[in-house]
Amino acid sequence: MNRRTRLLVGGLLVAAVAIAAWAASPDGTLRWLARLAADPVRFAAVLLALSLVRPFLAWPTILLAVAAGYGYGLPGIAVGTALMVVTSVLPYWLARRAGGGRIGDAGERFVDGAGTVRSVAASRLFPAPSDVVSVGAGAARVPFRAFLVGTALGELPWAIAGAVAGASLDSLTAESLSEAVDPRLAALAALVGVLLLAGPVYRHVSGDDRAFGGVRE
Secondary structure, rough: OOOOHHHHHHHHHHHHHHHHHHHHHHHHHHHHHHHHHHHHHHHHHHHHHHHHHHHHHHHOHHHHHHHHHHHHHOOHHHHHHHHHHHHHHHHHHHHHOOOOHHHHHHHHHHHHHHHHHHHHHHHHOOOOHHHHHHHHHHHHOOOOHHHHHHHHHHHHHHHHHHHHHHOOOOOOOOOOHHHHOOOOHHHHHHHHHHHHHHHHHHHHHOOOOOOOOOOOO
């Protein structure tokens, strides 16, 4: 299969997943994924395609980790983390291309003071929509490499929770998402995020924009 054919097949696969996901509820898509789990290669291809179109559907990113855990067991932690990074790139890229205006300038000053990786990682520890963090990082012009590293670190607890939950499931349904995160884990992750950003937030509010442990790359 030559490169052009591979690109065509890949594009058709993404389009097929987008249409199927758009026409179906998350529950329907998860049930479809469950039927593909017996074929690891096809399962991985569809998961990757779903990660690319997920931002348009506004589905929670932990869906990817739950599905990865269901299909691959505990090794799905690594797969889920990678997918959660991939699915965050499009909102980041669009926001960076659009520019953030004065809000983006303020965000850039904050991440310069707090550290780019730290800002992204800490923001993702809060139980807030992942795409909001991605857009904020793009508007603040966080360097791409720092964005990827920060996203991987910040999404890791959610990837672990989702994959562990998925690995224990007998069936893959939308109800799985509500059971994937223990409220105690969410509270602990949020507390860590607060501790990571407490110093930089204080400096930012007080008008001290000196770097706080980070260098823009």
